[in-house]
Amino acid sequence: MKKHLLPCLLILILFSLPITHALPTINVYVNDERVDFVDVSPYINEDNRTMVPIRFISEALGATVSWDGTTKTVTIIKGDITLKLPIGSKEITVNGLVYSVDTPAVLVSGRTMVPVRFPAEFLGSDVQWDGATRSVLIDSSVPPLVDDFTLLIYLNGTDLESAYDDESGTYSGAGTSDLNEMLAAVSSDKVNVLVETGGTSTWVNPSIDSTQNQRWSVQNNQLTLLENVGISNMGDPETLSNFVNWALKAYPAKNYGIVLWNHGGGPITGYAVDELFSGDGLILPELEDAFSAVRSQSGVVFDFIGFDACLMATLEVANTLSPYADYLVASQELEPGHGWDYTSLITSLAATSDYSGSAIGKSIADGFFQQAVDEKTESDVTLSVIDLKRLDSINTALSKFASDLSATLIEDAKLSSIAQSVSKTKKYGGNSSDQGYTDLVDLSLFASNLSTYSPEYALELSSAVDEAVVYQVSGPINDAATGLSVYFPYLDQDNFTASLAVQAQLDLPTSFISLASEFAGKLTGSAPLVERMDEIVVYEPTEYSAYYELVVSEDLLYDIDKVYIGVYEYLNGDTPRYRNLGYDALTIFNEETSSYFEQFAGNWTLFDDHPIMMKISYSDYDHIEYEIPLLLNDERVVLEAVWYYDDAFASGGYYDIIGARRPNDQVTNMPDRNIILLKAGDKVQPIYTSYLTETGLYQEELGQAFVYSDQSKLTYDVLQSTDYLFNFMIIDYSGQVLETDFYEILY
Template sequence: MIKRFLALGITLALVGVVLGGCIRQKQEEAQLVNAVPMGDKGTYSLFLYLCGSDLETKQGAAGKNLDEILKADLPENVQVVVQTGGAEKWRSHDIPSDCLNRYLVEDGRLTLLETLPQASMGDGGTLRDFLQYGVEHYPAEKMCVILWDHGSGSIDGVANDQNFDFDSLTLAEIELALEDVSQTMTDKFEFFGLDACLMANYETAHMLSPYARFMVASEEIEPSGGWDYDVLLAAMADQSSSGREIGKAICDGYYEKCREKGQEDTATLSVIDLESMDELQTAFDEMAGEMYQDSIEPMGIQAIARSAYNAQKFGGTSGGEGYSNLIDLGHFADNAGNLSTAQSVLEALDKAVVYQVTGAQKDRSQGLSFYYPSYPDEDQRKRYCEEVCPSEDYRRYLEQAYTDIPEDPIQFTDRGSIREDGSFQIQLASSSQNYILSVSYGLMEYEVEQKDGSTMLTATLLGEDNDMVGEKNLTIHSNFRGVWVTLNGCKLYATMVEDNEEYTIFTAPIVLNGKPTNLRFAFLWDQTTEEGGTYKILGAWNGIDPVTGMSDKGITELRPTDDIQTLTYRQTVEVTEDGDVFYSEEERCLQQVPGGEYTITEEPLEKQDYAYQMVVTDIFGGRHTSYLAKMHMIKTPQELEQNPVEEGQYAAEAESVMETTDTLLE
């Protein structure tokens, strides 16, 4: 199997300069000290902001959740008010797409309350108007809000309107809407739910805390089926149910719905007691202040960055999928043994997260994520600092980390040479120790030919892996075992997106039924097996839209009838007699995968030459490449299949080294 990551050392210099323009700090006047219920005891109103987006246009997903609501035995003490919009086409219930409609659910049907001119569901004013309408016309003792659609985390927000270039509600827009609505209320909302991906984050909970008692949301992407609304409404039949009990029912119903569809492995959903956010905010700010102070010294930076790098991640975490840069707050604090304030964060988080469900591949999740630039994106970081960041110390930390970056933080004392045992090695200078984030290698099949006096090297990229051997003197050498991951025998362009002691998650580009997407699969560590574990397919995920930042909702299960092609990339490098180097355009290479039950296996590589290049990623996201090694296979596929190489042995040896740092791995 592809072995676990070699962690040599990580540092992240994070100190800061305060910028204005972030989400406003909690205002005292928003806190309702003596709340007065706005309806009769035991009554509930649910305000469902249903932004259909392409989820409805393509899959009818919003309509299916409406079906659940209409089929439910609606308790007499519950009113459900729905606003529809945001989709180019509604596939059910005769909902128009050229206007906004408001409905009341009664007697198993949608009763039209009013029709409004077309407007963006991604505009804060649209949300404000709907909530003001609901509060005014359908008050209750416990009023609840759900935003339904795509979610993209704290920076890009939620509810992407397909009719308005996928315009979304930012946290700042939601806060302004709630601030205005709260002026007409004598009580908080009982719970604020986000039936959307990636919205159970510290920043969202911090923003909502003045306006609701509980938040229900997911740290990870959600399947397109969303929550179980029958279970949600049944929980409201108990007139004494608080947002906490209703949230627990939502979590349990959601997890069971995922389990029935075989999508539970990556499921997350949590209930946050927003009235506990003051304590968590204090603890978070204190931890951010300590991070800022520790980041003055490289060793302190290194410890902080390692905690972030090893924390549970959510959403996109690769170049092919995009980068969400969301990590679990609790897992980060668990890892941060160097921070004396981390324990206070864990204790406050434990109080705030009153219930959660997690799948097997998200079992490190503790209920709330937060933004951390593990994979730096300058525009994304600036937007976070200027528009979202709820902590001045954390903003200072981030700002300092990504200014005045050393020009060459990674220095090589050996950029590539051949060891006596035939493996390929590099050595890093001791000055690089505190700047190393990760070390990996890229593998390429290649062919060389001479043409008109030029050398033509054509390489097909197989991906990146981390199966290497590291030594104390910052020497790393290859551990080429001669196998690669395949889907039904077809090689995948695989890269790792998450790694821990229990499992490693990978992504690989494929074409599924004619549409490009990403295959996610996991290696589940099990030392009781001969192979050390087993592979499991998680499904296909489209990733993050590079223009809108919108996260695709849900992982698609592979079916035996699916048509799948693996996708790799090929490029030709021409080296002329004069030493000039020219690169061809990148070419996509498709291979048809045999149909049937789809499985991930490791298969022996063909006996040919391979190009091998190590990549050192620094804490700022820079990639530093070794020289290129020509690796010659000394084992045939048949030999590898019958007798896999043992530890300390290799299936290929470095034959020569090309002294170039040019790379085809970007």
């Protein structure tokens, strides 16, 4: 038996040893000669930077290296170039000038490890990454790199450029307008600005050919054509990656940023549409394909990726792009048509030496907001600068938070209160049948509103978002915005299945994806609210109360999210009908009686004395946001307006008209980026939905047209007619609506 002991012992030892998987070797070549590292090998760190022992690389490039143990600083000298790299610092000094880097030098087993690109390029060498062989290729024969920054702008013109206004006889020209801003900037010979144009049927700028994609340089107030690249679909990831790879190779620099210009629809709809290719756009997996191809070929990690587009400041977008950039610059809300201020952006790049994504992002945000103020579109704007290296904390907290909510959601009795908390959370983009629904909730506010069910992880999640959003701007309507959104199903129930299928493919914690699916299933499976009519009673005014009172059962009271008042104006004539003036928050809840009292006293919102159909899209403690359907110069739009509570006014507050937007595109479902500011001479015509008494049917009708003037405004005032009906409009936690009978009030 002893002769079997040794083999058995060997087998036992072999299976007891820890199993390790060696990472593929990273090779470094200087002028085609492989550099041998005797002890510490190159590696890729958590910031996706290739770290190498600096002495071997520097000496291979003909530089001398010294070490100051007191200050823990490496000094590299080659000719008239002196670099100083302090250990642990994100600032390096080159000939006395301080530059920001995103990864500091570190000590590993006595070797100073640095990100290879920075010192090699500062020493006048070209650095390339070969993803296929995992090799860093350094070439000192290339002329010294002098450019500090290369800015890429993917200018997909689409209808933002080509939309034609029959009344004025002009095209929208938003892309051309931003090109003009670029041309007005103060430039620098150390900053490259490269633009690819395409994606639209018409360019207002006569120099640009709409039949093909073109690449341009913007320098010294000149737009220079670099090359024609033929017709390409800007909704194809290969078109994007081809542009980026070309730019990085032709215009290498120490720092890079890219702006993706066009429509944005958030994580479910994606970014951009190319109107020459049936409205094809880039969904998030395609954006990842594009930037993955860039990273594989060049090894470049952008200082920032920015979206001059609507609704792209979401966790899904941030997670998707985190391997490819340090910062994301994007908006939670719809952007106004003028978008970013490119004069400010390019001028600031020419003047700065801080090319970090955070610094440039702040400059973009400040310039954008100031331009919005100048254009009078600042009311609801947002723009965030998000540190993509801080997403792990958000995803970890969200995962634990979602697990707690899922455990709570198992109890059907908790569904109502959870849903009502979701209802109260700010949602960006469309929030009505006229503008569509996005269901993009503010992530931190989502956590705060649902903190009852997971207090520890709600706080952890909100704190993580606050740390990741390093800078943001917002207008007064969105002053509570926290900088990052996420898709969570609530309003758009007709599209839950399709939207959740898209979300399931995105980079999110699995527990959150499961929570969204579970919540949507329970929400759509709720019992029909119309079957609960027997749980409500309406009492008419008495000598003790001048108002109608809505009393509901205890069970229904628990499920109610909101109670509004709907108002109808009776119109006699050839077609007797009740014209719907919409609904408003004109009820008061009495806690003692657990009932609702109407507060309709014959006043309504008037637009130059014309009653209009009001729809609430969001309400908070200090304001109510409305969407109002109407024709503007015979084109259907939704007028956005806000009521601010203010006791200094006799009416209890005042209205602010934000502007008008067209409905979502019927083909692409992209929201309208152009906010239309009303101007003197515009023709305005209200749209109503009327109830025909003879047939019992509803039909849409137009009200009396009027001309907008500089004195036009929304007011809360007395209605001129004398015959009105109103009803209570009950909305439950699942979004279902139950309307009571009509009640007549004579004024």
